[in-house]
Amino acid sequence: MKSKGSRAERELIHMLWDTGTWAAMRSAGSGSTPLPSPDIIASNGKKILAIECKSIQDYKKYFDAEEIGQLVHFSNTFGAQAWVAVKFNHKGWFFFRVENLGMSSNGTACVDLELAQKEGKTFEELIQ
Amino acid sequence: MKSKGSRAERELIHMLWDTGTWAAMRSAGSGSTPLPSPDIIASNGKKILAIECKSIQDYKKYFDAEEIGQLVHFSNTFGAQAWVAVKFNHKGWFFFRVENLGMSSNGTACVDLELAQKEGKTFEELIQ
Numbered sequence: 001m002k003s004k005g006s007r008a009e010r011e012l013i014h015m016l017w018d019t020g021t022w023a024a025m026r027s028a029g030s031g032s033t034p035l036p037s038p039d040i041i042a043s044n045g046k047k048i049l050a051i052e053c054k055s056i057q058d059y060k061k062y063f064d065a066e067e068i069g070q071l072v073h074f075s076n077t078f079g080a081q082a083w084v085a086v087k088f089n090h091k092g093w094f095f096f097r098v099e100n101l102g103m104s105s106n107g108t109a110c111v112d113l114e115l116a117q118k119e120g121k122t123f124e125e126l127i128q
Numbered sequence: 129m130k131s132k133g134s135r136a137e138r139e140l141i142h143m144l145w146d147t148g149t150w151a152a153m154r155s156a157g158s159g160s161t162p163l164p165s166p167d168i169i170a171s172n173g174k175k176i177l178a179i180e181c182k183s184i185q186d187y188k189k190y191f192d193a194e195e196i197g198q199l200v201h202f203s204n205t206f207g208a209q210a211w212v213a214v215k216f217n218h219k220g221w222f223f224f225r226v227e228n229l230g231m232s233s234n235g236t237a238c239v240d241l242e243l244a245q246k247e248g249k250t251f252e253e254l255i256q
Contacts, residue, residue, distance in 0.1 A: 017163055023205035025165045028154035035145055037153045041169055045207030048171075077151035079173030 008055040008087045009039050016042050019127055036070035041080065049126070050080040055087045060112040063101065068109050072098060083126070086111055094120030136183040136215045137167050143221075144170050147255060164198035169208065176208040177254070183215045188240040191229065196237050200226060211254070214239055222248030 009026050016024035024042035038050040052071050054061055063084070075082035084096045094116035101109040111120075137154050144152035152170035166178040180199050182189055191212070203210035212224045222244035229237040239248075 013163065021205070023164070023202050025153075025169060025202075026156035028156050035141065036151070041153055043176075043206040043208075045205065048176075048207075074151050074153070077149070077173065078171040079176075080171075 004055045005039075005053065008085075009053045011087075012040060012051070012053060012085055012093070015123060016040075016127070019044075022127060036074040038071055038074055038080075038082075040085075041078075043080075044127070048078065048080040049083050050075040050078060051083045051085050053085045053087075056111075057089055060110060061086065062104060063109040063111075065108065068098060068101075084111070086116060086120070088113055088116065091116075093123055095123065095126045096120055132183045132185075133167075133181065136213075137181045139215075140168060140179070140181060140213060140221070143251060144168075144255070147172075150255060164202040166199055166202055166208075166210075168213075169206070171208075172255070176206065177211050178203040178206060178208040179211045179213050181213045181215075184239075185217055188238060189214065190232060191237040191239075193236065196226060196229075212239070213254075214244060214248070216241055216244065219244075221251055223251065223254045224248055 013024045013026055016022040022042055022044045024040055027037045027039055039053040040051040042049045042051065050071060052067065071082050082098045084098065084101060086094050091113060096111065100119050102111055102115045104110045141152045141154055144150040150170055150172045152168055155165045155167055167181040168179040170177045170179065178199060180195065199210050210226045212226065212229060214222050219241060224239065224247065228247050230239055230243045232238045
């Protein structure tokens, strides 16, 4: 899962650089430090994106409340927009502002393919 | 050397977060990818810093031209200021804009303690 997540992160980094107008950088990872850090930070000099990145094998993905909280804390301090990037097997990428994630019955943020296809932004919408 | 460099990076990340107004993130490292990436990106929502970070055991440090070029390319695309952070043994941190680095006789950017004490900015000056 870890290597698949890293692969998805690298793919998104390349998609951003390939636009020719965006710079993007992968985080060293939050494992080694208690400090908040998104998986990816990107900017075109106008809009700054802090991105938490997920590769999903299953139909549905739940997010850790602390993970989302740290993403928002980092983003607010840095001056970035907080985004969650989700890659579904065979369905590609969908992008969410934190407030557009779903909420499970136990209060955990989540996303499934149905919500992604209804509420998720495309890569082109993300970078426009 | 690598672990000492990482230790210096982590120290600087903590110094930035400890201000209470700056967010900072370490790069996953440029070793795994040909894409430009500084060691650290930091912002307080007003000023964005892309920082190449060095721990110096010797009196003098030379910089790789490609390393500096990639720092500038990343910074220009991202909309960040390009900085080089240098930590000398027992002398602490000094911060340079790229244009304030020294130039060796063979055209390589460099910094020594004398230049650092004359031209280097302090951490307080960096974040003000």
